[in-house]
Amino acid sequence: MxxxxxxxxxxxxxxxxxxxxxxxxxxxxxxxxxxxxxxxxxxxxxxxxxxxxxxxxxxxxxxxxxxxxxxxxxxxxxxxxxxxxxxxxxxxxxxxxxxxxxxxxxxxxxxxxxxxxxxxxxxxxxxxxxxxxxxxxxxxxxxxxxxxxxxxxxxxxxxxxxxxxxxxxxxxALLHQQLTDAMASRSVIDQALGVLMGQQRCTATEAFALLRQASQHRNRKLRDVASEIITQVSGQSPQPAPGFVAPRHQM
The missing domain is CATH 3.30.450.40 (GAF domain)
Incomplete structure (x- = not known):
């Protein structure tokens, strides 16, 4: 027992x-x-x-x-x-x-x-x-x-x-967070590139070169410089990209 x-x-x-x-x-x-x-x-x-x-x-x-x-x-x-x-x-x-x-x-x-x-x-x-x-x-x-x-x-x-x-x-979960962070960074950088292209009347490649140059001169991350550009133009911080959603397996 x-x-x-x-x-x-x-x-x-x-x-x-x-x-x-x-x-x-x-x-x-x-x-x-x-x-x-x-x-x-x-x-x-x-x-x-x-x-x-x-x-x-x-x-x-x-x-x-x-x-x-x-x-x-x-x-x-x-x-x-x-x-x-x-x-x-x-x-x-x-x-x-x-x-x-x-x-x-x-x-x-x-x-x-x-x-x-x-x-x-x-x-x-x-x-x-x-x-x-x-x-x-x-x-x-x-x-x-x-x-x-x-x-x-x-x-x-x-x-x-x-x-x-x-x-x-x-x-x-870590992979999901890394993908989400990467998407958020990419979204901010893309928005800043759009601003630079409009201001400088240049191509996306040239705008990226300008952004990278500013990042190197200021010794700051590319995303931080991009965020600052967007904030200066719009008056508010850049909006985050939609969250990454992992694909569901088909039943």
Missing amino acids: VSDAADSRLASAYGRLLTLLADSLHVDPFLDQIVRVAAEVVTPAVACGLTVRRDGGAFTVASSGDLAAQGDEIQYGADEGPCLEALRRGRIVEVDDLREDGRWCRYREHALRLGIVSSLSLPMTVERETVGALNLYATRPAAFTGTARRHAEAFAAQGTAALTIILRQADQ
Whole structure:
């Protein structure tokens, strides 16, 4: 019956991940919820943290509580520990009883003072690259064996799949913003070229040369110079171009 209840919590967690995936507009809130759900589902975990790579180092992007945040930070300071090993080697690292574990001496002493006795660190691999590690901490020994280990691995796999999707969505959102910005800049420059062509009675190529020359002399961006020209002539700032709308897939 205990196993059935645990399996039911895991199934519910999958549903929550899907809901989070649909509702999250940004990566950060999604990561915060992943660690909270993980700490609830993988009992008897006390806390969960998520470590990611960045600029050659590692840092915690989300944690369900102070124990996980401090446990992660100890490892960064010592440059060793289970979550860093999982991140660097791309494999699961389990600690049954830190009191009897001889690995990571610089991490071990400080972690025990916090009350960490066992832990489980699971790599999160996106497109063949280990981008993070999900770190579960417990205050009793051998907390992540049997059902707990199975549920942790299953949840990490589902969390990684969801993370892959939301990162792709973030990339698409960035692309959308870049396209929108490019269109806005192009619109302002085109308006300024029209003004210059009318004032100087010149071609579009000649007007662009004049605009570029002014940009270089003033050491200002082309768009800023164009915006200033439009404001001087019209008395108001240039109007933005219509927003970029991504094409919808045909059903």
